[in-house]
Amino acid sequence: MKEIFDRTYAILQRLELNTTGVLYGSVGLNILITLLIAVILDFTARKVLVITFAVIAKRSKTTFDDFLVENKTSRYLAHLVPVLFIYKTVPLALRHFAYWEAMFSKAITIFIILLSLWIIRSIFNALRDYLKLQPGYNDKPIDSYIQVVMMFLWIFAVVTIILLLLNTKLTTLLGMFGALSAIILLIFKDTLLGIVASIQVSVNDIVRIGDWITMEKFGADGDVIEINLATVKVRNFDNTTTTIPTYSLISDSFKNWRGMYSSGGRRIKRHILVKTSSVRFIEKDELDNYKKIQLLTSYIEHRQSDIDKFNLVNNADKSLLINGRNLTNLGLFRKYINSYIEKHPGVNKELTIMCRHLQPTEKGIPVEIYVFTSDKRWINYEYIMADIFDHIIAAVPYFKLELFELPSGKNTFTEE
Known part of the structure; x- marks a missing residue:
């Protein structure tokens, strides 16, 4: 790419433009060339990866790769190819503009972090759908596990982005968070309670998907159909749906009829x-x-x-x-x-x-x-x-x- 960018610069010089015109003109052409190649790479990568994943999914005996296709993992991976190309090319295209080079590099880095999270989430969603079909896992709160892991990944990503934008060290950021800990705890109180509740519900095996529970406080009387970080969904016997905060399962009393079903009568x-x-x-x-x-x-x-x-x-x-x-x-x-x-x-x-x-x-x-x-x-x-x-x-x-x-x-x- 360096040779191409040098050639565009030389062509503009031959047009007898002033130095400023040559610089800005070459930058514009370089960006257009970069975007054009990125679009071609994106189109090609999507075609290749989507078709490859679809063929593998059809020929393999496992259903996990089928869920990867359904959750569009191959498409997200394909987007990573042109983004990495742009990330490597921007320093060359903007080598005469150090400030804009730094800004674009940060922006592309942030986009790569977010796209990576999107890819990880699609893989986890495919894993969730796959495990829900397995006899040993179909009654486990898989959604809660995935949400807890994704939350920690998002925290790591946000911290990394803040460090990147502020050009600061991790110790400085942690010190700032320590000073704002009370406000942070107040804002994320429900989320933190949900994390604690999800861990206790799964570790202590309080509720499983498919359990019949009765919780008069929330008008719930039916089967648990979903357990996630914040809520537990219950499909009542009148076909209505009741949403219960996950934390309520460990703070309030409710009746779980699982023991009756597993007993002799x-x-x-x-x-x-x-x-x-x-x-x-x-x-x-x-x-x-x-x-x-x-x-x-x-x-x-x-x-x-x-x-x-x-x-x-x-x-x-x-x-x-x-x-x-x-x-x-x-x-x-x-x-x-x-x-x-x-x-x-x-x-x-x-x-x-x-x-x-x-x-x-x-x-x-x-x-x-x-x-x-x-x-x-x-x-x-x-x-x-x-x-x-x-x-x-x-x-x-x-x-x-x-x-x-x-x-x-x-x-x-x-x-x-």
Whole structure:
């Protein structure tokens, strides 16, 4: 290039221009020649690199190079060729203008730094898309990792650009940043909190992509679809999207249902309210009728035998049922619920199966069913739970019990 620039200078001298005209004219021609060659190099590099990358991507078995093509990595690399050419040529083209040479060299250096960051970002984006398809990484917050790395690279790039523009040393710049640290922390508080939160979320495995989380504070109830430096995106079950600040996952409480999915079942913990006034002892002549309930036949026979032996030993006066021991309709109902649940095909028999009383209230006695369904899918879980409670509620009248419910128009009246 030096020979070309010297020739343009010699040609202008032959035109018998003054020294200033020759200098400025040669600089203008040199810049035009440089830009023309740079455009040709850019066009050629783009064609060569884009086609080369596309051919390699089609022939290779891995999908990583396909994502490199999709994220236009080859195009950004192609832009680097003419920029480096300009960077090497500018000192020759502007050798007679030291000030402008220094300014253009700084500008091109800054552009090279920014273009390099753009290339690195496209490679990271391709890596992100590739890892999201891998079974071992598709639930990891890859976006957060990439954003943290890119942030440090941007900080390094900005510091380098400032040092270049101010012609200062790194120690001087660090001293200036130290004096402004309070202001810097205030301005970048959310970013710094996001970095800390992203690291803690990933290291402690608090949330993964695909987890079902519930966070009432932000109205979130659905699957995590994205975790990045600043936010966590949740696709709710009504197909709306909730955005949660990443820092809130370590500063506020939320519910992660991952443990339920990885366990052997999904819990049912629900109760019905039995009217206290409907609970009573069972008369002996009623037992034959209750024995017709197949799930209770064997239990009643063994239980009544034990009760009769106890009352005989303790000489209990059976003229009143309160004396000695007797079966109650609520006790038989609880036993029936336990037996029914144990035989239900949708219940996991290896986990806790329990029917219990809770603290009586002004609305009656809560009878709670505590079991785990084998099928953890939401729709099937709801179906199994409804099936169990449909049967239990329908069975209540067979035990001469009543469920509590608030008065409605059908069971209230006004006196005339």
